[in-house]
Amino acid sequence: MSLILLIEQVLNGVQSGIMLFLMAAGLTLIFGVMGLINLAHGSLYMVGAFAAAAVAAATGSFLLALVAALAAAALAGCLIEMTVIRRLYDRDHLDQVLATFALILIFSEGTRFLFGSFPLFLDIPSALSGPVMLPGGIQYPLYRLVIIGVGLAIAAGLFLLIARTRIGIQIRAGEADREMIAALGVDIAKLYTLVFALGAALAGLAGALVGAIQSVQVGMGEPVLILAFVVIVIGGIGSIKGALIGALLVGLTDTLGSVLLPLLFANFMEASAATSVGSSLASMSIYILMAGVLLFKPTGLFGEA
């Protein structure tokens, strides 16, 4: 394999990792602060994509579509936090899983009710379409570079928010000891709604950004949700830094595994068998990575014991 192809695949891995980070950041915040397992996070991703597709179809503006995705997902997040999720904080994880699983079904069928069963169209804006030439003669889609940029900017923004602002202090305090910050006069219910809406908005943004290069359809959130859980387990539950590193690791492992493993097997196997075995092993690679990390760091790379 040529160096150029390898660099291109590394870029692909980074880009898919960045997208995963947007999902995983919300998930890990919600788990870290509220101790809640939110299976409906994938539905918020879908809500963002559908809102973006609907607004883009009506107005033709991708920027408005992104704003709509953020708003719709944050709104949906607020709504389910106040009606359902709030009642689950004191329950055990099994109850949370059951209730948020029910939310997945409600969101999926509700979306089908509103938008029908056929996938929607959402395209990237013409200004960002097509490939660009990178130094070294690498041809790479501009939109994917923009996704990497947007994702890194959001990661930086999140770090600043958590580390430097008053809200961030409250979030960190909430993770450490929720009774104590409630006793200190912080409105914990409002803080929880805010964190949940923030996580939802990030998922919605990811849905809209990805929806433009993939298919906007009912159930699009669940495969991503599984990967996002793998990411936060690898990164350490509750850690934004862990989510970023974990997401990049998963993105790179997944992409490079699917490319390199079949090549590796081709050295000592017949071509089509090598493709088959290599692909099967590649789809396992991220879970092997997760198991490996847990073996040496049972709380994840940046998790606290």
Add this chain to the structure above:
Amino acid sequence: MKMKTLVMAASVAALSAGGAWAEEGKVKVGMITTLSGGGAGLGIDVRDGFMLAAKMAGNENLEVVIEDDQRKPEIAVQLADKMIQSEKVDVMTGIIWSNLAMAVVPAATAQGKFYLSPNAGPSALAGKGCNKLYFNVAWQNDNLHEAAGAYANDAGYKNTFMLAPNYPAGKDALTGYKRTYEGEAAGEVYTDLGQTDYAAQIAQIRASGADSVFFFLPGGMGISFLKQYANSGVDLPVVGPAFSFDQGILQAVGEAALGIKNTSQWNKDLDNEANKEFVAAFQEEYDRLPSLYASQGYDTANLLLSAMDKADVSDADAFQAALKEADFASVRGKFSFSNNQHPIQDYYVREVVKEGDVYTNKLVGPSLTDHADAYAADCKM
């Protein structure tokens, strides 16, 4: 996922209040198809096509029970048991996916029920596993890919990069393509089933030195691949079976699909009377263009209706013979069954075009004529 069970009993002919009808000649059909979840568009089209034909025929002896399998084999099996044991259906149909068909069809035929497949055509049911009670009205799984391979030869492609998901139908796809395609393989890649990002594979295509790309990625996978491919700057010609270019998903792909050649046994502009009537009636009834899945549902119902005119379903041998005659006006024009009760039919090359605001397919020309499947010889019936 335990989704709400969508139970929909649709009785085609309203039973008139005092009208006595003979039990004789009555046929109860159990349709199990996918009406919710990711693949719902296909099941809805098959159902709508089937029910349209039933409505147009107005045969009061046909009764249809419809259930949603949610694209899950275990649910399909439960529904089949229910239909056979408590609903006491005579004929079953509707399944979209090959893995579901493998879970349901052998059990249904073993219990003496007819099964008419409107879509899935796994090779296991076409060769040694063929059955007198099993008819496939769509195609054997390999067929559309064989047609794509034949087109690739005609188009002069010598070095194709091939892409399919890593599951049995994906392997059948590459097998089918290579059966007719005479050139070299620039690369052969199996992707994850349900994969949404194809950046890694597109980079491989770019580096492979191929002169063309063949892909079988049904449903949402195809949408993702085409959008990303169009944006990648790789401009090799693409060819594939109709599954990634059907009416239900073309609107979601948009411009990225324009001009792509794909192979199918049907298109809405096929020039025959039955097809013209079908396309007009479908648009009138449902206010959208029919897909190939809708055409398959429509043909399945008409095949069944033709057999009902000739024989009683309680006489299995006579009913089977009546079905095998395929004495109905197919929207595909010529249509007959080979010895394994799979279609012998023509396959065509289509091109994605834009008509007004709607993306659709235009017929380009024939690909394979009077084509049966490769497994028929293994079928001893």
